[in-house]
Amino acid sequence: DGGITQSPKYLFRKEGQNVTLSCEQNLNHDAMYWYRQDPGQGLRLIYYSQIVNDFQKGDIAEGYSVSREKKESFPLTVTSAQKNPTAFYLCASSIASQVLQPQHFGDGTRLSIL
Amino acid sequence: SQQGEEDPQALSIQEGENATMNCSYKTSINNLQWYRQNSGRGLVHLILIRSNEREKHSGRLRVTLDTSKKSSSLLITASRAADTASYFCATGLTGTYKYIFGTGTRLKVLA
Numbered sequence: 424d425g426g427i428t429q430s431p432k433y434l435f436r437k438e439g440q441n442v443t444l445s446c447e448q449n450l451n452h453d454a455m456y457w458y459r460q461d462p463g464q465g466l467r468l469i470y471y472s473q474i475v476n477d478f479q480k481g482d483i484a485e486g487y488s489v490s491r492e493k494k495e496s497f498p499l500t501v502t503s504a505q506k507n508p509t510a511f512y513l514c515a516s517s518i519a520s521q522v523l524q525p526q527h528f529g530d531g532t533r534l535s536i537l
Numbered sequence: 538s539q540q541g542e543e544d545p546q547a548l549s550i551q552e553g554e555n556a557t558m559n560c561s562y563k564t565s566i567n568n569l570q571w572y573r574q575n576s577g578r579g580l581v582h583l584i585l586i587r588s589n590e591r592e593k594h595s596g597r598l599r600v601t602l603d604t605s606k607k608s609s610s611l612l613i614t615a616s617r618a619a620d621t622a623s624y625f626c627a628t629g630l631t632g633t634y635k636y637i638f639g640t641g642t643r644l645k646v647l648a
Contacts, residue, residue, distance in 0.1 A: 427579075458638075463643075464641075465625060465639050465641055466580075466625070468635060468636070468637075471634060473634055481635065513580070515579075521632060522568065523567060523568060523570070523627075523629040523634075523636060525585055526580070526582065528580045528581070530579045531577070
């Protein structure tokens with residue numbers, strides 16, 4: 424079955440540590456996205472990528488980094504510069520188009536501070 | 538600030554009743570989408586309505602779009618306990634690749 428896989432489901436970060444969240448899709452989508460969701464809130468865009476080896480900052484990119492070396496993979500690193508990383512992180516993909524297409528989401532990674 | 542704002546923030550109804558939630562946005566759009574999120578899960582796409590459409594149906598879902606008022610509504614008819622979830626609208630700025638999600642409506646359907 425086609426879909427998006429995020430791992431791990433739960434992740435704990437120590438002070439000063441960088442952690443990487445994995446996102447893999449087998450939908451052959453060009454566009455991939457990372458969102459942050461805080462309790463009871465909507466989604467805020469961290470980074471997005473429309474094509475391999477290219478990505479753009481979203482609204483809250485500070486303290487995060489990404490790479491897009493393969494079409495199917497879009498890992499997110501939460502760096503030690505992100506002082507409030509506790510949140511639910513969602514990865515999504517879609518067909519790349521200037522007319523926005525439906526997004527497919529993974530089941531998220533919940534990140535907490537130790 | 539987020540472009541989409543849903544209201545109400547929370548809604549509690551009895552099984553079998555209809556649920557209506559609304560979304561407002563600020564700028565020109567190509568389309569507007571509605572998503573559902575079950576607790577602790579990712580979002581699932583429900584329905585897309587284009588800017589030149591006024592109403593669209595999918596099963597028990599009915600979506601309306603009023604571009605003059607920059608608003609949309611999602612109606613779920615004959616609700617079921619399984620409809621309990623948060624519902625989000627999403628729009629995109631014309632000419633960009635960015636989706637903007639609202640703050641969501643938390644729907645609870647009581648059996």
